[in-house]
Amino acid sequence: MAEIQNKEIIKRDDNFADWYTSIVKKADLVDYTSTKGSMIIRPLGYAIWENIVNVLDSEFKKLGHENVQMPMFIPESLLNIEKEHVEGFAPEVAWVTHGGKEKLPERLCVRPTSETLFCEHYKKIIKSYRDLPILYNQWCTIVRWEKTTRPFLRSREILWQEGHTMHATSKEAMDETLRMLKVYEDFQKNYLALPVIVGEKTEKEKFAGADKTYTIEAMMYDGYALQNGTSHYFGDHFAKAFGIEFLDKDNKLKTPYQTSWGCTTRMIGAIIMTHGDDQGLVLPPKIAPTKVIIIPIGKISEENKAYLKAKELKEELLNAGITVKIDETDKTPGYKFAEAEVKGFPIRLEIGNRDLENNVVTLVRRDTREKITCKIDDITKEIPKLLDTIQDDMYNRALERRNSMLYEANSYEELSELSKKPGFVKINWCGNSECEDKIREEFGLKSRCIIEDEKADGKCPICNKDGKHKIYFGRQY
RNA sequence: CGAGAAGUAGCACAGCUUGGUAGUGCACCACGCUUGGGACGUGGGGGUCGCAGGUUCGAAUCCUGUCUUCUCGACCA
Numbered sequence: 001m002a003e004i005q006n007k008e009i010i011k012r013d014d015n016f017a018d019w020y021t022s023i024v025k026k027a028d029l030v031d032y033t034s035t036k037g038s039m040i041i042r043p044l045g046y047a048i049w050e051n052i053v054n055v056l057d058s059e060f061k062k063l064g065h066e067n068v069q070m071p072m073f074i075p076e077s078l079l080n081i082e083k084e085h086v087e088g089f090a091p092e093v094a095w096v097t098h099g100g101k102e103k104l105p106e107r108l109c110v111r112p113t114s115e116t117l118f119c120e121h122y123k124k125i126i127k128s129y130r131d132l133p134i135l136y137n138q139w140c141t142i143v144r145w146e147k148t149t150r151p152f153l154r155s156r157e158i159l160w161q162e163g164h165t166m167h168a169t170s171k172e173a174m175d176e177t178l179r180m181l182k183v184y185e186d187f188q189k190n191y192l193a194l195p196v197i198v199g200e201k202t203e204k205e206k207f208a209g210a211d212k213t214y215t216i217e218a219m220m221y222d223g224y225a226l227q228n229g230t231s232h233y234f235g236d237h238f239a240k241a242f243g244i245e246f247l248d249k250d251n252k253l254k255t256p257y258q259t260s261w262g263c264t265t266r267m268i269g270a271i272i273m274t275h276g277d278d279q280g281l282v283l284p285p286k287i288a289p290t291k292v293i294i295i296p297i298g299k300i301s302e303e304n305k306a307y308l309k310a311k312e313l314k315e316e317l318l319n320a321g322i323t324v325k326i327d328e329t330d331k332t333p334g335y336k337f338a339e340a341e342v343k344g345f346p347i348r349l350e351i352g353n354r355d356l357e358n359n360v361v362t363l364v365r366r367d368t369r370e371k372i373t374c375k376i377d378d379i380t381k382e383i384p385k386l387l388d389t390i391q392d393d394m395y396n397r398a399l400e401r402r403n404s405m406l407y408e409a410n411s412y413e414e415l416s417e418l419s420k421k422p423g424f425v426k427i428n429w430c431g432n433s434e435c436e437d438k439i440r441e442e443f444g445l446k447s448r449c450i451i452e453d454e455k456a457d458g459k460c461p462i463c464n465k466d467g468k469h470k471i472y473f474g475r476q477y
Numbered sequence: 478c479g480a481g482a483a484g485u486a487g488c489a490c491a492g493c494u495u496g497g498u499a500g501u502g503c504a505c506c507a508c509g510c511u512u513g514g515g516a517c518g519u520g521g522g523g524g525u526c527g528c529a530g531g532u533u534c535g536a537a538u539c540c541u542g543u544c545u546u547c548u549c550g551a552c553c554a
Binding site: 036 | 478488511512513514515516527544545546547548549550551552553554
């Protein structure tokens, strides 16, 4: 094989961080700008995001959520209403201080999240139990002034979705919190092929102002965790702070209960870091903007039968509902193959005169790079099947790898030993923040989440008291 | 925000030590030839050397500051 010159990708196992950055650039997902942490999402990156938005948005709507658009600015006094919330966000808020040349009487924060805006609005529109529940969502960008930034994983301007709901009872709000957590979990498993772990955050790690925070934790190829979505139960904290009340059936004034839940473009980072390989991006078929890239062998000319057939097949696949592109550049096939792999198209369809003679095409799976000969007449039948297989195989490979990096430590010594390995370590935890802090200081691990469906069955490895929860610890992005 | 590294054409880099008219490969454009894993030939276009100051007759090169990117920490719904 000729030497790959300027599309070289750092080897994944040599330097995972560099590899990630090189994929993001080589696959043309983003470009940098002159402002730190503000990235341009290029067509391929944005098309992936659009697919994520389309699927999630329709899921939300099926459950009765309605989209709204809130302002981008929050007056300081409004942000300050809920104490824990403002303390949690103050360090990473960007402020607008001037309008034109004039200093503003009150500075405005660029929303880092919109709880306060929703609450201000809810106070106006909620009067009766008949107004509840309110199930609003918005797709927007938010700003958090992060000190260290990385494309998709941690940027200053973030594309996301934030759902904010109000309910008459605490139970209803808690059900909603868990219902949306499940939506995220299913989406990430079924569409993004990410074997995620769900559970509750500890007191220390929960959202500023929430009663309970539930999280979707994905494990990347290198064993690091990526928090890939959260769902919060607020109880009536915010509602009380904002004076939101409704008249219930029993003619009594009550405070409603609230949730919020969000996920971001960080999920694209998770796709890259879970599925990508030394050749480039590998996109799960269900979220890939273009499922099939057709590469005609030979000259791109009306005289080349392979090219003419390629155009026919493109139409045929489009009619069958399969998104497809045809590479009509005059590069050599090898160049096109490599380029198609960098960009992660799930299936590459090669067609040359040799194939035509036998009435077949060559299909190449991106995930395994396996070549498959397929009869031309069967492609609209075989390609959807192959896409499903790729999707399933990608999930199963990721699951297997993740499971191979899940450990359990039953003593301080075991924890000390396992903390050196990439992956998550499960322990029995006494529930005390001090032990959580110690694990962080001594081993560099942060709590990921409390495992919901597993009971503690031993001692906390730090203080040796009875465990209250099973909990995962790990390093994070 | 701390420590380290880097910024020269779209990309990867050389040139800097020892100051003297901006280079290479790939990519791009035209034509030709080719096409089953990153071809080839000929011709061509593209850079105020990240930005701002300073030293100097003269700065990509030396000095100061600053911005951005990367790595490792700290911080981080």
